[in-house]
Amino acid sequence: MRPQQSETPELVDSRQAIREYILADEHKVIHEMIAGAQLSQAERDAISARAADLVRNVRNNAKSTIMEKFLAEYGLTTREGVALMCLAEALLRVPDNTTIHELIEDKITSGAWGSHVGKASSSLINTATVALLMTSNLLKDSERNTVGETLRKLLKRFGEPVIRTVAGQAMKEMGRQFVLGRDIDEAQDEAKDYMAKGYTYSYDMLGEAARTDDDAKRYYDAYSNAIDSIARASKGDVRKNPGISVKLSALLARYEYGNKERVMNELLPRARELVRKAAAANMGFNIDAEEQDRLDLSLDVIEALVSDPELAGWDGFGIVVQAYGKRSSFVIDWIYGLAEKYDRKIMVRLVKGAYWDAEIKRAQVMGLNGFPVFTRKACSDVAFLSCATKLLNMTNRIYPQFATHNAHSVSAILEMAKTKGVDNYEFQRLHGMGESLHNEVLKVSGVPCRIYAPVGPHKDLLAYLVRRLLENGANSSFVNQIVDTSITPEEIAKDPIVSVEEMGDNISSKAIVHPFNLFGENRRNSRGWDITDPVTVKAIEDGRGAYKEYRWKGGPVIAGEVAGTEVQVVRNPADPDDLVGHVTQASEADVDAAITAAAEGFRSWSQKSAEERAACVRKVGDLYEENVDELFALTTREAGKSLADAIAEVREAVDFAQFYANEAIRYKDSGDARGVMCCISPWNFPLAIFTGQILANLAAGNTVVAKPAEQTSLLAVRAVELMHQAGIPEDAVQLLPGTGATVGAALTSDSRVSGVCFTGSTATAQRINKVMTENMAPDAPLVAETGGLNAMIVDSTALPEQVVRDVLASSFQSAGQRCSALRMLYVQKDIADGLLEMLFGAMEELGIGDPWLLSTDVGPVIDENARKKIVDHCEKFERNGKLLKKLPVPGKGLFVSPAVLSVSGIEELEEEIFGPVLHVATFEAKNIDKVVDSINAKGYGLTFGIHSRVDRRVERISSRIKVGNTYVNRNQIGAIVGSQPFGGEGLSGTGPKAGGPQYVRRFLKGKTVVREADSSAKKVDAKQLQKLIGQLDKLSAPKPEARVEALKPIFGDVPAPLDAYVEALPGPTGETNRLSSHARGVVLCLGPDKETALEQAGTALSQGNKVVVIAPGVQETVDSAARAGLPIAGVEGLLEPEALATAEGFEAVVSCAGQALLKEYREALARRDGALLPLITEHTLDQRFVIERHLCVDTTAAGGNASLIAASE
Template structure:
């Protein structure tokens, strides 16, 4: 357990409280609520008085004052309307967009999305009513007009997009919107605007707008901004009582670019002096100084910083140091206890601002994403309100050392505190500028109670994120502000007692937690069809979790691991061992590997069919249980697996945790696939060849999938990562999977790889690796294996990301860093080519360079390491030579230095004209950058597609129409919008590419296991008839675009069209490409799996029946078809279909071009010739489809993942909040 900076013993009260605080991080919500209710101990009479006073306050506010413009706005355009969400998205992006064309595109995109005239007459405010949108057209406020005029104005606005007056009007409207929440652009302007309220007795707490720092330059700028703001406030600190002077709020994450637990030592060394310097400034001015609350994963380090600063002797005797506590946190009461004990131990008096909490939706999503056992925050609004009351009561009892500051716009919270409090001078209320004015005015009128306004200060371009957050928090139907302006909601309803709400649920036998929010472990068990348990998460920002992980692996450092072939029933001798060297530490021996001998390979091939029989003889329930047990064993042995991944593969803590979770997800996902799929025969023996970059996850995923398909496995891991693969197979066998069903064959490509991919006893290969190796395997299989032997290959990619000028640079830099440099760039999905719109390129690149400077390169055994080593010396040499080549050519923009002890390569950024300059994938921490003009976006798409790869693709934009344009235009297996493009999640984001990037189907998707099962086939026959000319077939292929191929792919009723031509038999066809499937995933993220046509399919029959079946099935998926077979006399039709009588020589398909698949159901000899001919083609691996009636074989899968919270928060989750 990590201790704070100052000296503590294990019996020290602060230590005890810190332990208790940490233990409630993700505690059970019911347990927390029981403790809170017990601590409140309020009688029913007391609670009734509170609610009655709250209702009285609501009536008084409604009868004696008018809501602010912003309150009216939120009442009309809340999160329950798509117009409100469109407004939020436009407000978030508009003011930062520099170029006119993109501004116009953004306005058009958001305005067209709404039914604006439906809001007319709902508000008595001329601005909110018709003039909200008249403002967008004319740039000035107008009197109310009728509905038709507003509708006409909006239609006219869309037509006039592009005119300067529209652009200026919308920008002015957004600024007006923002000014309702921001007191001034500068501190001088803010204090001038504050004079009116100051004269009425209000005080202010000022906050300099800005988000977390990404670079040291950002952090320095924020420090100077805070320091200058303090200087500007000195003339306004005229009262001896610090409580009557203004204050300032400081965001610690704005003052350090790596404000996170993994960088704790650096943060405490660098940040504490900065914060202390600001605190001393405010002390000298007799001003309040508040440390803002941060995300849940930063609370622990925030407490360390707070303790270190407050312990400074120079702050003795000052009562202005303040801390913000968030009531939605399950740790909030313990934070208060800890702060009180800290103040007591240091003989200080401090201020504590109690808030409900910000970024609740982000906390929910993070817990789901990383697989926590529960949430760090309460999931129901009433629970947070109860927590707020309990914390308020606790704070009021601590008033000897804590000056309580209650930030709330909620009438019940205000009434409760008025009832609970004694001394009116022992606390104050706080509200946000622009919100809660009438409520707080009512409180002020009672006399003697202080009220303070939290006042953001900053330029228009800095208000965006803050503005959207306020819109989100106050625009939900359940928010007090939203309800207050709705006259249809009775005051008694608004003022209801949250304790009653909680108790009523308990009396009804209901859980106190929200059932609308899926718990992390149930993320993939949201319906009857899916009951999969989510993989266990390890939160490496949580001090107790880190301490346990570190303690558990102490005995493993140093440690040696052994690996050897695992061949059933083989009793021969082992080959001499090879040493495994840690890539991060030069010369450090990690373990030994005995490679497979020829005899062991042959023995494995012989026994594998027996292993398949043994596996299939087990009842289905037992096989499923084996997978579930293997998943559990992986989690139980996590410490050792993490250690091997770090020592052998150079995995950082973050990557090791992600890899293990993915392997566990594969086991449970494929268990579900096995249990729910058709119980047909497997193909036989499947060779699984996995890469070193995911030596546990991909290795395990291939094996579990092939087993689920009913096969026996010959598993060959990459030569660099045999140790972790060996451990995985041991755990599989321990879980009950027969030794003969999964045999482990470590060894080189020639000694092991060649025989197990070119032996006729093998029925298929699952391969992940380079494109060139996949092509070699394909050739070997075509020559030696059955023609229908399956090859599933996932290969590399020249993965691109396109960023336009509406994107938020901070988000872009965050996602580019992860996509390009996490795992030292050694991911198939890693970003290789970044396209930046020229209008923002310089700004984004400068921020990217600064963020790169903050990365820590080093031994992945240490938590603080961000970037580990590359895998081996040849890789290091190749990457370094590539970087040097571009450096000599003057194209190297940025290159970090790297540690010399170990196989490290410093992340690099290289300037190119475009992706066409990128001749091959550089598998390491190298990012290429090109710029583009907004008008040339289509050309960028063409350039990306022209390279022939199609693995991952990223987009950053706020313009929905551009998202649509890019996801339809770019040919990629996995597309990510407004997030990074790595880390696909099993079952949620099935992964795999197309073109040169792979064959499909996607790993962790619905088709993978099916491809490994023995398929149903139509009875084969030999081809007959005259040979058709190559030229005739090529012309037929070339003619398909003119026959309406693109229109056919867009057709929504293809099966109906085919029925008219082929008759009633076509009614049996399935069109898989019509309806995308939504897949489960965390809140705030859309995951959609689609199928698309392959393109042009050669249907080679050879007889009429098989040719018609092939053509119909291919056409139903949107493909163009060239049929070459006998006895084909089809009626003329308006379809992308060409019919040629005869047969095609198998060797001719090598010379043909423009087709994407071949399907035939011929005799074995002709099928083999076709397979061999296809293997000779240069380019993507084209399929030979013998499962002619299976519609999946005529399609490709594409996955789309959108971060729907990128514009600032999760509108749907907040709107649905209970």
């Protein structure tokens, strides 16, 4: 049993400081670090001089390793260096020749190898460069038909196996530069040469965090076996013996703050057994440092390990501290206090830190108030000095181990140790790096040096290798600079304190955007809450705890007055015994009164300035953040959302408020408000989508009658109260909780309503559309975001651990109750067995249960109807032997087993199953394009994911897939407002995208003209229309750059092609977000007169569409345009409305006819099955003739963020 000892004041104080400093001001912290370094100017000058001499000696006396020379030539600021890094990261895990060849071709042919020929200091590197150039030329495709080209193709064909073999061997050789051995015995054998030179070793078992329990057990066995093997080399002094480094995250699949109980119950015993074995062998045992969000948890585990009475008298326990963390100094204080409390001597390995780019991205994504790490390399270097000073002052309890490849850092430690009279410390370096520097130090100082040596098979090397390449391939790295003789020794040895002082007040890097400023000066990012931070978690728990048993009441809010009749009981879907509150339902009379009130409020609200409306809209977001305790509690208890999902929900709602407030001002001169708009929102995003629909319309100047989902009306009531509190007039927003049959039907059939904004099922959207056409103006907009059969394709270059992480989130987060959720996973057959085994193991680690608990990953579904539909679907597959995996769930509450079902392809799916159900199919590499065709053929188009390292394959697939949001090498949920505008096409929605640049614009009246049709014109029927559409089959639009000139002689001035431009949208580092416009397809331009029809055709053609023109007097112009090669067909006359109900092959209709004919057209379109096709009346508004698509690429998937690391220099 561990002895019960109270916390010492020193431990409490330092632990408190660790928590308080997690996001501390960089300027404040670094100046504290400078003071903590305790270096006089004379000492600093001496250090820099010594460091410069050291650089000169290294350059004069030492030979750089082949890897150091390679990095000097192919640093990660070059495209070629990044390409080689990506190739190294992926090649060795790809099992099939088809994909290997495509990967090599993709990476090698993209490089400008000729620019590197003869430039390296190594003849071997130069020879390799020539080989890369020749390979690139051999693999490149060419359209030339010459004897030389024929020979090149022949060589390419017969050379491919050779290229594959050579590339594979080259990547293995690169791996050998960093990995000492494939197993511990081989590694120890390889280590003998360096041990004879005076080095010792710390062995690290390769691998990242465990994803499954099998992973954790495998890592435990590897560590245990390694300790047994290393023990045979242990002798008297633990500090001279080899040791082992252990990642705690490798010992438990869910090593996270939210799983602290599991960590202490499951991980701690495993770690304790390993520590005791190491102690018995009298060898070193180091706990590796990991990401900052695990630090607090790691300290709990470390204290539990150190306090073990069986470790008394053993001085080999070690802890790694990362100097780039703002809390590093306090972590050292805490370790010292721990050693004092338990009478231990502890080894402390001081490193700069290996996850810097990931820490920056995480803080930006989460909207934190700062970064947990320094944003400048010089600051990390200063922190290293300060921490080193502290460690050298603690040698009565601490054995310092300084892990650095930096000549200035080494010199500083030598000088400080000499001044303090300290000799019990060591240096450390990575195997394969910094060898020349440490050889020199060992020779001149005699200070011991330990080599940190990874051990394991090449398949486990990838993430480690890329981190090493990123750290040492940056221009500012010592390893890179030592080889570059154009950089003087004095520059390399520059005092980092001088660098910091030269920054003045600009300590934080301007190249690294603060999380709050992610979207520019005019829109702040929504506030985030880090639920791995104990201080934040306690504040949340204290705040929402007041609402744990609170009961809300609400009902219709009409011009500020509460109405309604029938009362509905609201219960927690996770716990039927938890009464959340009561909601009064609206009646048909309430609907009439609400529309009347909104119509009366429209005049005053629409006449307010855009700035006034924007201020109110923005204030809503502020009030949401001020009331998060209640909103978090209500979102969890009414909607069944986990705390993480509740935070995301509030943040998205706040983002909508900020974004649409700005849009109000941007569009203030773009048209008049429409009037009273009906907003019908879903239960799966009861605050975010509800808020977004309403605020976008308010920003445009419309008033709103809102119908929330029946299941989540209490959240809507509270949201509307806050909207009114924000200054939005009570008659500008009316709330009508109730059923679709009563409230929804009455709202969508009222002629006083000017349009409908709807999120829900495709079938409901189609019903609403039909009702609208019968009662509302024919140009009343229906902006619908509906469901999807969202797919992901995974090829054999993908990293399985990343795929499993992203599939889990995409399929099972929010219990799969997201429009964007992954429903159909395609996995390349070559890797399917291993990937699915890992997926099933990772599923078993999911926490299913009460969403109030921090440890819960998957909560309940929304109601019994949803639960039954999902269960019935899974049971049908289970009866047919196609259930691959399902998980047990609690017996109480509306829980559904997360399940994986086997299918042959997406063709088997008849409808979206809205829950935690994933369908899986496999494919051959050669058939990947057929998979894309199958996905497109279903007609849905919401989200799509692809995991691949082959850039050209990604580009090809993303250009062919017909979806609104494509995600590359990441999950496919969680679109961010203004960064990843969200919405689909086809059966998945009408557009424009929510949170995008066209959304608010759609709620304004566009410029229109009205032309009465000539009733005597010849009638064109469906058969004629179908024939005209058929004439366009083999025609295509001119390229965007040539389109305007091609159209001008016939149609005059036309809008610029929107599809010529791709808009880069703001977002976190490490990903790109691009919004593009695409032609709708075939557009019917129906005039009804010649002039208008040709204007319509010109606009449609300018945006890349194919066009059918039907109007009197157009034939001559149509024929002329067709002869010019434009994709156009037409006939003179007037289209019979019924033709629009039956013809196939068109995507939009444009008409400026009078209301009567427009109404007939709209009614005919509403009778169609399938996608909702637009009737466009703003015939010169180019945005109406395109659809929006968004592409998000995680650029760090291959292992890191080279461009961000460059920004820290």
